[in-house]
Amino acid sequence: MKNKVLSNTFSKIILIGEHSVVYGEPAIAIPFHGTSLEVSIKKCDKNHLTCKFFDGRLEETSEDLFGIKTLIEKFLEFYKIKEKICVKIDSDIPNERGMGSSAASSVGVARALFEYFEISHDSNDIMEWANISEKIIHGNPSGIDVNVVLHDKSIYYIKGQEIQLFPINLDAYLIIADTGIKGKTKEAVADVRKLVESDEIYENYVKELGILSQNAKKLIENNQPAKLGKIMNQAHNLLSKLSVSDDELDKMIDISRGNGALGAKLTGGGRGGCMIALAENIENANKIKDSLEKIGKNVWISSLKNEE
Numbered sequence: 001m002k003n004k005v006l007s008n009t010f011s012k013i014i015l016i017g018e019h020s021v022v023y024g025e026p027a028i029a030i031p032f033h034g035t036s037l038e039v040s041i042k043k044c045d046k047n048h049l050t051c052k053f054f055d056g057r058l059e060e061t062s063e064d065l066f067g068i069k070t071l072i073e074k075f076l077e078f079y080k081i082k083e084k085i086c087v088k089i090d091s092d093i094p095n096e097r098g099m100g101s102s103a104a105s106s107v108g109v110a111r112a113l114f115e116y117f118e119i120s121h122d123s124n125d126i127m128e129w130a131n132i133s134e135k136i137i138h139g140n141p142s143g144i145d146v147n148v149v150l151h152d153k154s155i156y157y158i159k160g161q162e163i164q165l166f167p168i169n170l171d172a173y174l175i176i177a178d179t180g181i182k183g184k185t186k187e188a189v190a191d192v193r194k195l196v197e198s199d200e201i202y203e204n205y206v207k208e209l210g211i212l213s214q215n216a217k218k219l220i221e222n223n224q225p226a227k228l229g230k231i232m233n234q235a236h237n238l239l240s241k242l243s244v245s246d247d248e249l250d251k252m253i254d255i256s257r258g259n260g261a262l263g264a265k266l267t268g269g270g271r272g273g274c275m276i277a278l279a280e281n282i283e284n285a286n287k288i289k290d291s292l293e294k295i296g297k298n299v300w301i302s303s304l305k306n307e308e
């Protein structure tokens with residue numbers, strides 16, 4: 001057992017394929033290093049959890065933190081650990097905004113527990129433990145969030161298949177902007193399911209999203225950002241038909257397109273949360289950023305070039 005451990009994780013952005021990924025269609029996700037999360041563990045008198053929303057005994061955590069609480073308790077029980085610990089989560093990843101804050105905390109806590117107690121492990125073990133919390137938070141997640149956070153690399157992901165690392169080297173910039181409204185991923189995923197089960201037309205939208213992800217992969221490989229932008233617009237249109245966009249996302253997407261974005265769409269669960277836009281150069285990326293900041297949004301820019 002160590003004196004203290006620190007574990008760092010980052011946020012994620014789904015470039016394309018959210019929601020349809022739940023149905024086995026491919027999706028592309030990238031790690032985003034503009035926001036991050038740190039978990040520290042040290043010895044304590046009682047099991048204790050500290051984060052933005054809570055500071056107290058683990059057994060008294062609020063419902064929102066039930067996933068993390070269960071992960072820690074089950075881990076201690078499984079490895080028959082009697083020692084008490086203080087777990088502290090420091091994060092600047094906006095919460096419930098489709099940026100993977102829950103995956104970042106689940107992976108961060110699972111990894112920190114293994115390291116603190118010096119239990120040998122590999123990435124599959126971390127994933128298994130992180131999923132305990134993720135399943136409580138999201139119901140039945142596709143696994144894309146945990147995978148991209150865990151590997152901290154861009155991935156081409158198909159549920160149930162081995163992940164494919166997918167290095168991106170595109171002459172373009174990604175603008176990420178937060179609506180400031182909490183997304184409702186669990187509810188959105190459940191509502192999409194109702195639609196898909198109600199009428200074939202929605203099932204077809206899901207399949208079309210899958211085709212767009214396959215096309216996006218080829219366009220990225222061939223460094224064709226302008227065409228990728230068009231695909232992003234088409235994906236947003238389909239996601240809107242699946243009822244997961246909202247007025248604020250649509251407004252921000254229109255502003256981005258009006259300021260020269262090659263394309264724009266929601267990212268993550270939708271219904272609040274974040275949107276992304278693609279810009280051909282940094283000047284245009286800054287122009288889009290300024291236009292979104294003018295309406296009071298938090299905005300980040302990330303280069304898509306030369307990812308390792």
Ligand code: MEV
Nearest residue numbers: 018019141142143268269
């Ligand atoms: C959430 O980040 C992505 C969704 O596709 C849900 C999932 O994949 O589990 C909406």
